[in-house]
Amino acid sequence: MLCPNCKSKCNDEWKFCPKCTMPLPQNKLLTWRRKLKTILLFGTAFVVVVAFFTHAIITDLEKNTTKQDKAVQTTKNEETPKQQKTSSVSSGPNNITAFVMAKEIIRRSLKDPSSAKFGNITEAAIEKVDGNINRWRVACYVDAKNSFGATIRTWYAVQLLYQNDGWHSEGIETINK
Numbered sequence: 001m002l003c004p005n006c007k008s009k010c011n012d013e014w015k016f017c018p019k020c021t022m023p024l025p026q027n028k029l030l031t032w033r034r035k036l037k038t039i040l041l042f043g044t045a046f047v048v049v050v051a052f053f054t055h056a057i058i059t060d061l062e063k064n065t066t067k068q069d070k071a072v073q074t075t076k077n078e079e080t081p082k083q084q085k086t087s088s089v090s091s092g093p094n095n096i097t098a099f100v101m102a103k104e105i106i107r108r109s110l111k112d113p114s115s116a117k118f119g120n121i122t123e124a125a126i127e128k129v130d131g132n133i134n135r136w137r138v139a140c141y142v143d144a145k146n147s148f149g150a151t152i153r154t155w156y157a158v159q160l161l162y163q164n165d166g167w168h169s170e171g172i173e174t175i176n177k
Helices: 028-078 095-108
Strands: 084-086 125-128 135-145 151-163 166-175
Touching: 095 125, 095 135, 095 151, 095 166
Parallel strands: none
Antiparallel strands: 084 166, 125 135, 135 151, 151 166
16 A cells, blocks of 8 residues: 555555554455454454353252252152151251251252242241140241242241151141232
8 A cells, every 4th residue: 555645655554654654544354354353352252251151050050960869869768758857957846946947848849959048937937736846837938940940939838746856847838829
């Protein structure tokens, strides 16, 4: 390309004439190529970053799923269908331990236990059943993801029995609100 001012020979990529320092007309094809190179460079970097994070998330989900599957298999082997023994809280029966045990039992029955967000103990209905000091009914809600990944609120009631060897579930029911 020739400088329109001094007619000296200039490189197509230069923006100014080195001799007279006048701005040179830009070749639109070169400008478009530079933009395309920049877009391709950033686009490739974006795809690589997304692929990396997707791989990391899938790997983490597979590890968690394997751990949960093992925990569910262990739990199924230890539990009878009518009574689920839950002994991680070993203190005697009271409102707090009944609420904690009900949450644990509900968490085990969820599709995605890690997504569970339970109602507060102040929002729960906790009562002794038939005046029996060892039999409790706990009703509350849990917000958790279903098998489609949507978070839904489910109201539940768990009937619990406390015996010398720990807490046992006598039944779970969902409540329509």
